[in-house]
Amino acid sequence: MEINIGKPGEKINPDLFNDIAKNVAKVVASGGDRVNKATQLRKFYDEIVLWDSKVRQNPEKFDDYLPFIRMINAKAAYARGRKLVDDNFVDLIHKGLQQVICAQTLHTFKLFMEAFMGFYKQERPN
Structure with a gap:
């Protein structure tokens, strides 16, 4: 599985969200x-949305937030363990x-996850 959300200042790949x-x-x-299950994946998406919202309100605090954003990896590992x-x-x-x-790049990843969640619901409706 390969995703490339791009680098700052780059145009977003037109196929990324489709x-x-x-x-x-x-x-x-x-x-x-x-x-x-869609409800479980939605929890991760919701957390990404939360961090994107915080960063958009206070972009100067991005570096302070980044460790907590990356901690989502640990939460995913925990969910995998369960x-x-x-x-x-x-x-x-x-x-x-x-x-x-x-x-x-956080905002682009959030948008990607939004598109992913839509297609996921199509693939697994229940």
């Missing part, structure tokens, strides 16, 4: 019925957060 998000959703949806999410979802979170280096 084809790429759809393909990633298909991979994560293939995990089986017992893992990756068999609530699978390795594909943990990998998605890790690869996305690894590319978050400023307010702009």
Whole structure:
């Protein structure tokens, strides 16, 4: 699974919120019925939205917030340990957060996750 949210100042890949998000959703949806329930994934998305909102209100505090944003990786690992999410979802979170280096990249990752969640719901409606 490959996602590239881009670097600050770069144009966003026109396929990021469509084809790429759809393909990633298909991979994560293939995990089986017992893992990756939409409500569980929504918790991670909601936290990313929360941090994006905080950063957009106070962009100068991004560096202070970054350790807590990256801590979402630990939360995903914990959820994996409890068999609530699978390795594909943990990998998605890790690869996305690894590319978050400023307010702009966080916002792009948030938008990607929004698109991913929409396609995921299409792949696994219940």
